[in-house]
Amino acid sequence: MKELELIGSEEWCVFKDLGIPAIKARIDSGAKTSSIQATNIKIHSKEAQEWVKFDVNPLQENRSIAIPCEAKLVDRRMVKSSSGISEERLVVKTPVTLGDSVFEIELTLANRDTMEFRMLLGREAINERYLVNPAETYKIQDFSEEQINKKYAPYFKEKTGLKIALLASNPELYSNKRLMEAAVARGHEIVFLNVELAYMKLDAHSPEIRYRGGNILKEFDAIIPRIKPSVTFYGCALIRQFDNLGAYCQNSAEAITQSRDKLFASQLFSKNDIHIPITGFAKSPMDTKDLIKMVNGAPLIIKLLESTQGKGVVLAETNKAAESVINAFKSVQTNILVQEFIKEANGQDIRCFVVNGKVVASMQRQAAKGEFRANIHQGGTASIIRITPEEKKLAIKAAKVLNLAVAGVDIIRSNKGPLLLEVNSSPGLEGIENATGKDIANSMIMAIERKLKFRM
Template sequence: MKIWILAKKKTFDSFENRRFQEEAKRTGVELQMVAPEEFDIIVTKEGRKSILHNGNPVDLPDCLIPRMGAGTTYFALAVIRHLERLGVFVLNSSQSIETAKDKLATLQILAANNVPIPKTMLAKFPLNIDFVEKEFMYPLIIKTVSGSYGKGVFLCENRAQLEDIADLIEISKDPKINVIIQEFVTSSKGKDIRVFVVGGRAIGAMLRTAREGKFKANFSAGGTVALFNLNPPVEWLAVELAKLVGLDVAGIDILFDGNGYKVCEVNSSPGFEGFERATGLNVPQEIYNYIRVRLEGSL
């Protein structure tokens, strides 16, 4: 079984990619790390399609695993789409990655399907603070529409903080920065649940807890992790969300909301260092096993 992992070159040696390489070596998977900029795509009106790697024709893999998540560029998406159209099994699809990297688009899909989510508003600038205060109570959350590992997420506890962040965003004048304002779910302050879904199955979950005095529970932001025993509501939410967004592999973040739960966001290329530490599960093995099942009969 031949697999490519599509990632930024600077992340080739990340924990996750090292784990994929270790498990590939252990199980006999032929694995190659590739970066988007190494490819050239040719499409002609006659319908001939080709893809070159480092300027040369290349034998295509059985499967492509994109590992760029919210950092997936237009060019990277084009490479993923091209390989899909050449018949390569892609995990996850270009469409699901594009949807998942847009937090507002994901929430719109969930709301349309009656999935519980925090109240959310797309911000426009200059920000009408009075209008925001009519719709939301402090504290509230400000997020960039695209982001991961807890980056681009801010807690505003009062009007002065909201004004300062709004001024900073407006001064940047970056048209690519889109921001959402979100209800702060107080019962989940400093903690959340990360569920890992592979092939329509929740393989496990962990409880993430923020450092003292912080509100971001991400392991990458210094939070602690522990095993969370999956219960039916959490498992259903995670699996349903992955299905609605079209993701075969997903990290689903779920908030505590009183006696229930709300979905925070979805990740198409979730990190799993903390997850493996908390659960003892072998994530690359789970993903490789799923790929073998999907490709059964074609290898």
């Protein structure tokens, strides 16, 4: 009987025919076929046979290295992923080198951007060749960081900064201008992308995002999404596509969607023991009177679920007025929330700007004369304020519950303590930077650098 060589749970593989000098692989005897990370997959004819061109990013921490590969297509195969989802994958055959051994293996081409390893070595490749010792790694061959750097030296591009895209609608807005300035000041390349001018190609093998004129958008390190409410659905679809292509999105599509759904967000806050003003929601006009009573009666706040920047928010000063407004909204099938009015706040609230789990600035907003709600977009004023530890904790927790890396958290002071009003996933910078003197745009860019472990 042939004595089998011991192999570790992780090994370095070399693919000379593909031009890959070294790629780290997870050894998985539970998977039948081996797979490799591949993007920009394109099938073409060569000598009356089907071949595949594809790019491989062999190093997990460096997307800037993309090796163009070409191999003969040998099969199309339905493969079930670790999440249980079946998908068709292209299969190629190529020699692999492990230590002193060279042998052919089949590789399925897969998007492994989110996986810890860019390659998986399955049981067909190791069967009758190796015994797996899961307690050890790199039994066959190990490369030091210095050796890997030397192998990939021809592929390293001199990088002076990150490539960032600001995904928004108006390049002239203060917040967008400040973010562009801050990124450039820190040595990064940043481009403005209008949400409505981008479009996408959905394909398992070569997904793309294109911009007006057909330019393919790729190789972005990070995306800063600042999506206006009217394009939330499409903007979030683009963010998911950028995420699928391997770019870091400072706020995820899921987090933005949750924050924009005021009812769902309120349910999440309640579930996570975050105190908000008593809030009611009902479908039938028959329940209006009890709905009003439930939030302690008038005066009370009526707000549209889609409202932003104080628009679509009404103060009903009497129960009769509240009934009329609520039933009017319901008659036109408009979803609203009914919320208790915190009289003791005196038209003031607090905006906390949270970046990566830290309050980087906070301001107090005072409503304009005759207004019941503090809003600097409607004539309110802003001033710097020192928040309490309880308020800071509340702001950080609210952003965390929605999984927002960047958030504007609005808090109101009441006789019951601080209450959360709402969380904004695309908070403006102008009011809070002017009120506090803090460079929040710079904080956002630095947060991206830390997330991507970027060093100048």
